[in-house]
Amino acid sequence: xxxxxxxxxxxxxxxxxxxxxxxxxxxxxxxxxxxxxxxxxxxxxxxxxxxxxxxxxxxxxxxxxxxxxxxxxxxxxxxxxxxxxxxxxxxxxxxxxxxxxxxxxxxxxxxxxxxxxxxxxxxxxxxxxxxxxxxxxxxxxxxxxxxxxxxxxxxxxxxxxxxxxxxxxxxxxxxxxxxxxxxxxxxxxxxxxxxxxxxxxxxxxxxxxxxxxxxxxxxxxxxxxxxxxxxxxxxxxxxxxxxxxxxxxxxxxxxxxxxxxxxxxxxxxxxxxxxxxxxxxxxxxxxxxxxxxxxxxxxxxxxxxxxxxxxxxxxxxxxxxxxx
Amino acid sequence: xxxxxxxxxxxxxxxxxxxxxxxxxxxxxxxxxxxxxxxxxxxxxxxxxxxxxxxxxxxxxxxxxxxxxxxxxxxxxxxxxxxxxxxxxxxxxxxxxxxxxxxxxxxxxxxxxxxxxxxxxxxxxxxxxxxxxxxxxxxxxxxxxxxxxxxxxxxxxxxxxxxxxxxxxxxxxxxxxxxxxxxxxxxxxxxxxxxxxxxxxxxxxxxxxxxxxxxxxxxxxxxxxxxxxxxxxxxxxxxxxxxxxxxxxxxxxxxxxxxxxxxxx
Ligand SMILES: Nc1ncnc2c1ncn2[C@@H]1O[C@H](COP(=O)(O)OP(=O)(O)O)[C@@H](O)[C@H]1O
Ligand SMILES: [Mg+2]
Numbered sequence: 001x002x003x004x005x006x007x008x009x010x011x012x013x014x015x016x017x018x019x020x021x022x023x024x025x026x027x028x029x030x031x032x033x034x035x036x037x038x039x040x041x042x043x044x045x046x047x048x049x050x051x052x053x054x055x056x057x058x059x060x061x062x063x064x065x066x067x068x069x070x071x072x073x074x075x076x077x078x079x080x081x082x083x084x085x086x087x088x089x090x091x092x093x094x095x096x097x098x099x100x101x102x103x104x105x106x107x108x109x110x111x112x113x114x115x116x117x118x119x120x121x122x123x124x125x126x127x128x129x130x131x132x133x134x135x136x137x138x139x140x141x142x143x144x145x146x147x148x149x150x151x152x153x154x155x156x157x158x159x160x161x162x163x164x165x166x167x168x169x170x171x172x173x174x175x176x177x178x179x180x181x182x183x184x185x186x187x188x189x190x191x192x193x194x195x196x197x198x199x200x201x202x203x204x205x206x207x208x209x210x211x212x213x214x215x216x217x218x219x220x221x222x223x224x225x226x227x228x229x230x231x232x233x234x235x236x237x238x239x240x241x242x243x244x245x246x247x248x249x250x251x252x253x254x255x256x257x258x259x260x261x262x263x264x265x266x267x268x269x270x271x272x273x274x275x276x277x278x279x280x281x282x283x284x285x286x287x288x289x290x291x292x293x294x295x296x297x298x299x300x301x302x303x304x305x306x307x308x309x310x311x312x313x314x315x316x317x318x319x320x321x322x323x324x
Numbered sequence: 325x326x327x328x329x330x331x332x333x334x335x336x337x338x339x340x341x342x343x344x345x346x347x348x349x350x351x352x353x354x355x356x357x358x359x360x361x362x363x364x365x366x367x368x369x370x371x372x373x374x375x376x377x378x379x380x381x382x383x384x385x386x387x388x389x390x391x392x393x394x395x396x397x398x399x400x401x402x403x404x405x406x407x408x409x410x411x412x413x414x415x416x417x418x419x420x421x422x423x424x425x426x427x428x429x430x431x432x433x434x435x436x437x438x439x440x441x442x443x444x445x446x447x448x449x450x451x452x453x454x455x456x457x458x459x460x461x462x463x464x465x466x467x468x469x470x471x472x473x474x475x476x477x478x479x480x481x482x483x484x485x486x487x488x489x490x491x492x493x494x495x496x497x498x499x500x501x502x503x504x505x506x507x508x509x510x511x512x513x514x515x516x517x518x519x520x521x522x523x524x525x526x527x528x529x530x531x532x533x534x535x536x537x538x539x540x541x542x543x544x545x546x547x548x549x550x551x552x553x554x555x556x557x558x559x560x561x562x563x564x565x566x567x568x569x570x571x572x573x574x575x576x577x578x579x580x581x582x583x584x585x586x587x588x589x
Contacts, residue, residue, distance in 0.1 A: 011588050063588070071418055073585045087585065091329065091424035099422055106419035108341070110348040115341040122337040123329070123425045151348075 001175060001207045002045040002068065007077035008231075009038040009063050037063040039231040040077070045209065047174075050201050052222030052239070053211040060231040061211040062101075065177045068209070069099045081175055095124060098173040102180035105152075105164055112149045113163040117170060124171035131170065138166045141196050158189030165193070169200065176200075178210040182217055194220050215308055250288055251307050254279040257300035268294060277302070329425035338429065342437030350441055357445035360397055363390040364453070366518050380522035385551065387460035389520055391453050392472075392545035397517065398446040399439050400480040400540060404431045405501050408491040421581065428488060428577065435484065464550055471555065472548035478562040479540045485569035486536060492573065495580030510535070516542025536565045 015031040038060040045051055055061050066072045067079055070086030070093065079086055084093035107116045114135075121131035139148060142162040147155055155163065161181065169176070178197070182190040198221055201208055212218055218225060218239060225242050227235035235242050252269065256277045265271055268291050269283035283291045288306065295301060346353065367390035370376050371383070381389055408431065411417045420427040454461045464472060486507075493500035512518060514537035521529055521542045532538050543558040 009588075066418075066588075069422060071421060071585065072588055073582075089421070094422055094424045097422070099419065101415070101418070104415035104418060106416065108345055111341060111345050115344060118337050119334075119341050120423075122334040123423050125331075 001047040001049075001082055002043075002209070003078075003080040004044070004068070005042050005078040007038060007041045007064070007067060007079060008036070008075050009060070009067060009072070010075045011035040011037055036231050038067070038228075041228070041231075041233045042077075043226060043233065043236055045207060047207055048201070048205045049224060050198075050208040050210070050222050052218035052225045053209055053228065054218060054225055054242075055211075055228040059228045061228060062179055064228070065099065065179050065209065065211065069097055069177050070094075071099070095171060096173055097175045097177065098168040098171070099177045100165060100168045100179065100181050102161065102183035105160070107152045107160070107163060107167055109153050110151055112151055113155075113167065114148045116152075116167055117148070120167055120170050126171060134170060134172070135166065138169060141199055142166060143192060158185050158192075161185060161189070161193065162196075165196070172204060172206075174206055176206055176208045176210075178208065180211055180213060182212060182214060190214065190217070197221060244285060247285075247308060249282040249284055252281045252283050252288075252292065252295070253303075253305040253307065254281070254295065254299070254301060255303040257302055260299065264298075328429065329423075330429050334425065334429075335433075338433040339436055342430075342433040343440050344437075345434070346437040346441040349438075353438060353441050354445045356401070357398060357442050357449065360394060360401075361449075362517060363393040363397070366390060370519065378523060379520055381520060381551075384460050385549070386520075387457050388462060388549040389545060389551065391450060391460070392548040393516060393541050395446060395450065396472075396476050396479060396541050396544040396548065398442055399476050400483050400544075401438075402435065402480070402483040402487045404428075404435070404484060405487045405491040405494070405504050407431055407434065408488075409494055409501055412494060417584075428573075431488075432484065435480070439480075462550065464548060468547065468550055472544055475544035475547045475558065475562065478559070478566065479544050482536050482562060482565045482569065483540055485566065485573050488573045489569065489576060492576040492580045495583050511537055511540070514538060515540045516545060520546075533561075539565060 011034070012032045013035055015033050041060075041064065053061050053064070063072070067074050068081060068086060070089045073087045082093070082096050084090060084096075086093065086097075107113055117131070117135055120126075121128070126134070135148075139145065142165065144159070144162050144166065147159045147163065148166075152160060152163065165181065176197075181197075182193050185193065194217055197208065197210070200206065208221075210217065210221060223238060225235065225237070225239045226233060227242060235245070249270070251272075256279065259276050260274075260279075262271060262274055265274070265279065265281065269281040269287070271279075272282055273280035281291075292304065292306070295304065367387065370379060370386060376386070379386060408417075411420070417427065420430065487504060490500055490503045490507075493503065514521075514532045514535055516538060521532060521538050524532065539558065539562045543553065543562070546553045547555070547558070
């Protein structure tokens, strides 16, 4: 469904000193600098796949998605989506895809989402009856009700995002490009959007490529992960393999009834922090259950929490360790 | 059939939603309609001045000309460059570029929706005008009214295309909207907003004929006021300007979007 070969994007940015003199100098002798945003990226995605696109800020995720949907032109390389060349932006192609950007919106701010939905139905040539049925189905899945008839500006961020999703999916695209669709949402709203995307993929068999800051989005949705760093692709495969590679250890936080000595924790993972009753341990994944059982057995535990470090930290750690 | 993505259903739905959208701004639009009273100020200045005789219009005809100029202006005001600039800035342009409809149609619909919102306020101004100047009251014939309507819409089309041309330059420079302010000066003088074009020396008038400005206010206003005008020449010039501007706008738009896509949307 998606075929990417040797894709690169180099942005040419104007270099301009601040102030009037800088502007003048820039006007006389234009200086530019090249920013390599995406470099020689290749992958292939089959119909119906849900793929997570991971990477730190500035890694090149958004740039890649924009090239895949035809919004920006590659500097080199080849892209094919559903047999189309995205950058030509043929109407036939546009009808099959959608791009949702968490930060940017298409709904008219002062009108209820329903008005924008009606416009989209007309623009995509969806018959009225079909559009009504789809709107009510999608609204059910998204748990949207009377919000659709309230002005967008009066909706919460989460409600707005769900309405944006509805608007972006009304034409039943075969390929979804989602850029940070859960950015800034509270945990509940994130979970709801996630559940919705999984259900949408199951029902329609759509192909989904999703970027996110939140590891939870990717773990919940994407069996396959692409990890991009400084414009280069360096992992393409199951999430588990990546998680193990990135975070061979998990973090265990303990709150004890009474303080313990450091040597009491010997053999129970790597001790990161010990402050009175608060303990932080890093435990290899394969020993996690055994260690937790021992901890509960040996110490008066008030609270225990096992977490995955945030993705940014994991990836940062990976590069610090020089494993790339 | 679709013209740049447009068909009848889209026109209906787009106009409906944009009308609803503009109704949300009716207070602002009412203020704009009120603030467009420049022609009336000019009328009072001309009426009290000895230079009036040089205008080629007598008292009542002058009243009618300036009311007509006001009305034509109300239905040919264009602000596409500002809307476009804002959309480009807020990133709304990107989703629009990914829909099978030429984004300029949205702006056309927004303008028409705004005109519809303006209608009652402009009508109110006309009623007040006639209450103050009852001797100036006139009703154009149906034919005259329809011709004036057509001329006003063509004026709107020219102004819209002209400003869209400036808007497409936003793809190259963030300062493009400054050009809009620049062209406002010749517009005010040569369009007929300050005085009917007959008030200008023949040399200026002859020269102005070759700009789009007289066809934006002066020509439609004369048609509406029922003054003798060369309809063929007026409509001919309007059509010619549309024929020149339309392909130019489409061409520059396409080049601009290509540049936008290269720069990084
Ligand atoms: N329009 C642009 N012009 C110049 N540089 C850009 C532009 N968009 C993104 N970049 C740069 O390209 C790199 C990749 O950005 P992006 O694709 O937005 O990363 P991500 O989405 O992974 O955070 C960054 O260094 C960013 O600063
Ligand atoms: Mg991004």
